[in-house]
Amino acid sequence: MDKKEITIYDIAEEAGVSPATVSRVITKRASVSTAKREAVEGLIRKYKFRPNAMARSLSDTKTKILGLLVADIRNPYYAALAVECEEAANKCGYTVMLCNTLNDDELEDSNLEKMYEQRVDAVIQIGCRVDDLVSDSAYAAHVNRITRTIPFITTGKLDGTDCYRLNIDDVESMKIIFQYLTSLGHRRIALIGGEKRKKSTYDKWQQYIYLMGKNDLTFREDYLQEGDYSEKAGYSCMTRLLELQEIPTAVIAVNDFTAVGALKAAAERGIRVPQDMSLISFDNTFLSEISTPKLTSVDYDYPAFGEKLVEIAVKAIEKKEISREQLITPKLVIRESCTKRQQTHG
Structure with a gap:
């Protein structure tokens, strides 16, 4: 490169990663694979790169996207709740990224990781492994890695994680x-x-x-x-x-x-x-x-259910005080x- 001022976008292009990944390496606030981290750090040393305030704040920029991970949208229960979540999110200025797990553990893991890579501001999961009586320890570990940087809200439970729960009584x-x-x-x-x-x-x-x-x-x-x-x-x-x-x-x-x-x-x-x-x-x-x-x-009053899930997500994103466990009252x-x-x- 010539003597022009180096930016995180230049570093990202040469390293073959996204600007957000460069920002994560700089701020050390999220996990990055060893290979990517070493590539970025090597270029930072090579160009004696010093990030400016805008680059340092990139990792704090909100995407205004909520990840919605559901078991199977073809089931009318999940469909009704997903629609209400999307409507509630839109009212709060958020859009929804919807993924189905289809009772496939590998797909559940990959969709969760995809949401994380797309930098959603929070993940709401309805169904699949969060509904298990005995929590899957491997999935709990995956979620724990996610919750170091973004909130995770579920209508089920996941023992051993720092998630928010909104459960039907x-x-x-x-x-x-x-x-x-x-x-x-x-x-x-x-x-x-x-x-x-x-x-x-x-x-x-x-x-x-x-x-x-x-x-x-x-x-x-x-x-x-x-x-x-x-x-x-x-x-x-x-x-x-x-x-x-x-x-x-x-x-x-x-x-x-x-x-x-x-x-x-x-x-x-x-x-x-x-x-x-x-x-x-x-x-x-x-x-x-x-x-x-x-x-x-x-x-279960689906409009109120969806609104409450989104409310919890938004308050958690904004780091406001909110109960970790709440119940939906049936009629x-x-x-x-x-x-x-x-x-x-x-």
Whole structure:
């Protein structure tokens, strides 16, 4: 190079890295690979480079972008929440970078790293490994590296990390459902769908068992049917229930997808909902409105949910005081899928 004033852009071009990477090396405020750091430091020494105030402040420049990492946008729960997050972000002057993990751990890691490299101001993660009952230590270590420079907000949990949590109150959700079903006279109540390795499902199962006892109802292991969160799982779980000698009078589905599958299985076997069996679910997505009958479902006020996630992110970015753990209070939306216990079914 000639004797013109050297800039971080010159250093970046010769080193084959971004100006932001040069800034990270200079400020030592974020992790950079050994090879990149050595290349940049070598050029700094070669040109006796002295960064000016603008270069030093580059790493503090906000992109006004929030990273939104979701399990699968095709699921209406994630879709509804993602849309509300984007609308809330826009109101705050932020745009959203959306990535799906698609239940693929490698994709989850690469998308998180991509967001970090794109210098998002914060990451909000909804679903996938943050939902695990037992946290993945390798993923926690990855997130810890990210949180040294940007905030990480999740609707799940990740033990061993310095993240912000906004969780649905699953214990209260199940209480609301039991209060409603028992008020209708139901005593044979089943719970279908979900995986015990996921914390939200585990909490629902534990609360279900507790509330069966508290309401002096007989707990039956065959009334607790594990599956996943799909329509297919709901169909399979309901099929197994309907093969029992004494079928339940009310069924709780772990989400609306599972409930839709359960409705199909019941209809094929001549079981009418709600006349013969009541059905209730969680999430209150658009599926609850378009199913026949319309589903009674637990709602989480998605606009408020999305606004709160973005509020936490923005306050954390601005280094304002904010609670590390907060809860979303659920409410029950009553439609057509539940009725009083029918004497013909006990």
